[in-house]
Amino acid sequence: MTLWTSLEPVSTTVDPGDSATVRLRVRNTGDVVDEYRFEPVGDLAPWTRVEPQSLRLYPGTTGTVEVSFTVPRTPDAAAGPHPYAVRITPTEHPEATAVPEGNLTVTPFTEVRAELVPPVVKGRLRGRPRLAVDNLGNTKVTASLSGSDNGEQLSYDLTPANVQIEPGRAAFVETRLKPREIIWLGSKQERPYTLAVKRSGADPVEVEGTFVQRGFLPRWLATVLGMALALAVAFVVVWLAYKPQVRSLATEQTAKTEAGGIPVPSPALSAPAALPTAPSQEEKEPEPEKKDSGDADGAGSEDEASGDDQKETEKKKEEEESVALVGDLIVGVGSDRCVTVPLKKGKAHDGTGLVLQDCDPEAANQRWDFRGDGTVRSMDMCMDVAWGSRDDGAMIQLARCSGNPAQTFVTSAEQYLVNPQSQKCVDAMWSGTANGTGLHQWTCGNTPNQKWRRQSA
Numbered sequence: 001m002t003l004w005t006s007l008e009p010v011s012t013t014v015d016p017g018d019s020a021t022v023r024l025r026v027r028n029t030g031d032v033v034d035e036y037r038f039e040p041v042g043d044l045a046p047w048t049r050v051e052p053q054s055l056r057l058y059p060g061t062t063g064t065v066e067v068s069f070t071v072p073r074t075p076d077a078a079a080g081p082h083p084y085a086v087r088i089t090p091t092e093h094p095e096a097t098a099v100p101e102g103n104l105t106v107t108p109f110t111e112v113r114a115e116l117v118p119p120v121v122k123g124r125l126r127g128r129p130r131l132a133v134d135n136l137g138n139t140k141v142t143a144s145l146s147g148s149d150n151g152e153q154l155s156y157d158l159t160p161a162n163v164q165i166e167p168g169r170a171a172f173v174e175t176r177l178k179p180r181e182i183i184w185l186g187s188k189q190e191r192p193y194t195l196a197v198k199r200s201g202a203d204p205v206e207v208e209g210t211f212v213q214r215g216f217l218p219r220w221l222a223t224v225l226g227m228a229l230a231l232a233v234a235f236v237v238v239w240l241a242y243k244p245q246v247r248s249l250a251t252e253q254t255a256k257t258e259a260g261g262i263p264v265p266s267p268a269l270s271a272p273a274a275l276p277t278a279p280s281q282e283e284k285e286p287e288p289e290k291k292d293s294g295d296a297d298g299a300g301s302e303d304e305a306s307g308d309d310q311k312e313t314e315k316k317k318e319e320e321e322s323v324a325l326v327g328d329l330i331v332g333v334g335s336d337r338c339v340t341v342p343l344k345k346g347k348a349h350d351g352t353g354l355v356l357q358d359c360d361p362e363a364a365n366q367r368w369d370f371r372g373d374g375t376v377r378s379m380d381m382c383m384d385v386a387w388g389s390r391d392d393g394a395m396i397q398l399a400r401c402s403g404n405p406a407q408t409f410v411t412s413a414e415q416y417l418v419n420p421q422s423q424k425c426v427d428a429m430w431s432g433t434a435n436g437t438g439l440h441q442w443t444c445g446n447t448p449n450q451k452w453r454r455q456s457a
Contacts, residue, residue: 002030002093007067011103016138017073022102024050024065024086028057035091038065044084044104047071069104075168079108079138110137114197114207117386117395118351122188122212127177129209131158131195134393135165141199145173149193153180154211158195169430170393170440183215327367327378329359329455333415334448335433341365341379341398348379351386353397356428356437361457370454374408374420375401382407385441390422396439415451416444425450 004027014020028034035056040048047070055063067086071077085101113134121127135141142164147156157176165171175195183189190212197205330339340357341348343365360366369377376383384399388406401407405421412418417426419441427442428449444450 002034002090002096003027003036003088003098004029005088005098005100007100007102009102011105012069013105013107014069014071015107016071016077016109019068019070020104021066021068024067024100025062026055026057026065026088027062028059030090030093031059032092033058034093036063037089037091039087039089040067041085041087041099042083044069044082047077048084048086050086067102071104071106073109075136075138077106077138078167079106081105106138108137108139110135110139110141110199110202112136112141112143112197112199112205114195114205116195116207116209119208120210120212121177122214123177124214125178125182127211129175129177131173131175131207132170132393132395133163133165133173133197134170134391135167136392138167140167141165143197143199145195145197147175147177147193147195149191153191154178154193155180156193156195166430168392168442172395172438177211179211179213183213188212188214325362325364325367325457327369329361329366329457330368330376330417331359331453331455332356332428332433332449333451333453334431335428335437337433337435337437338366339368339439339452348381348398350381350400351397353395354383354439355435356432356439357435359455367457368454374410376409377401383409385419385422388421389441390424392424392440392442394422394441396426396441411452411454414444414446415453417452418444426452 006025008023008025012020012022024038026036028036033056035054037054038050039053040050049068049070051066051068055065057063069084082104083101084104085099088098088100090096113136115132115134117130117132119129121129131145133143133145142162144162145158145160147154147158155178157178159174159176163171163173177193179191190210192208192210195207195209197207331337332339335356336359337356338359340355340363342352342355344352348365357366365379367378368383371377378398381398382401384397384404385406386395386397388404399407406419408420409426410418410420418424419426422441424441425444427440427447429438429440431447431449432438433449442450
């Protein structure tokens, strides 16, 4: 060994977003002039800087370098102790490398953000927004959720009501809003409300939203009912006001008898006219033939019409079956499952979050068409970053194609699927691999849940 080293101090503490410095002393214990190169190693190497990076020492002399740590205020800087080391390589004796080690303790910090998606919901009987809670701190967060509004006009059903979120992850809470009173007729009303994320020993994080309650019956129905009622009243008034004149023939006949003896029969009381004579047997025979002929023609036309309808139905079925599936499967490297559009009653809906499901080459909701304009399309809609967000944890969803930069994705040599606007990767939530795992965007980190491959079906 041609050198002696000493870290002063061996252990130190640093707050995320701040820096700390220790001194490393080196003595040349050899008998020749030597130059020593310094290189940080270990997990903290990206946050470590050594100045100067080399020292030239005469035999028996001692030099000092400063080792600085700049820890970012991000979830990657996990709270707790972290070992670090500095490799010292002598130029004259490279085999005599020394690696002094120390310990750096990162203090904990918490930072929680919450967002309502969407912030405004509309409905007659209920609303269904989603609450996204992001843990941007470096420690696990446990929180409870609640809702409130002025006047207690809404009731809240939050699932789940309590969450535990790892550093750098997000939790999504399904929220159901239900008005306590129903608006049967009338204009819509806006009901502002607040959802709170409560933690022990910390101020709650509040998110404000608006529920627009519509009338149960539409406006046009009230107009139609009013017009119908007015017409009914007018009809009753006319009916009651109209008095038909009634003449009694018996009274008139009595008056005529008293005046002139035998009454003269009126045309209304005269003998009935003679009935037409019955047709002969020869004239009756052609009629059944014409009737049968007409029936036969009608039956024939009905058979032809039903046959045409059946042919059209079969033709439509053949056209539907002949439609080819377009696009490739997007398969997760870590899960071996496919990016899927959840369907409701067999249809895709705007704003539906994408999930992982077992691959089915015959499923149209797993086919993705990579277009030349950078969009990735399925079910006549586009893959999209919710609300055009650039933040970690933003949901990956299916939305109507609009040309927004949030609907542009590119593939990289590392098998990432990246949104150029946010420079973040499509990521399976919580490194999940099970069916139903949701997708969001996250800072690219070379993990299997961020890698995807296109597979032709």
